[in-house]
Amino acid sequence: MQQNSGLPARKLFNTSGQAYRAGGFGERLKSMDDDAMIAALAADGLLVKRPIFTRGALVLVGFSADAYARARLSAL
Structure with missing residues (x-):
């Protein structure tokens, strides 16, 4: 999903969530590699930015009316 979104792994984090703040991820992400970030997201769903829309290879993360x-x- 992360690869299809075209976003770096750090952009998949819900930066305004309690789990992000409580876990100190603002600072921790600076030293984490993509594999560690994906593992943290998989371990705690509250860290994941929402909504996530998937259709085939298309993945949209977060809400952007333009996107x-x-x-x-493109589906038409």
């Missing part, structure tokens, strides 16, 4: 509109137009 959703472009995805809709």
Whole structure:
């Protein structure tokens, strides 16, 4: 999913969530590699930015009206 989104792993984190703040991820992400980030996201679903939309190879993370509109137009 992360690869199909085209985003770096750090962009998959819900930076405004309690789990992110309580876990000190603002500082921890600076020294984590992608594998460690993905493992942290898999271990605690509250760290994951939402919504996540998938359709085939298309993955949209977070909400962007423009991104959703472009995805809709590309499906026509």
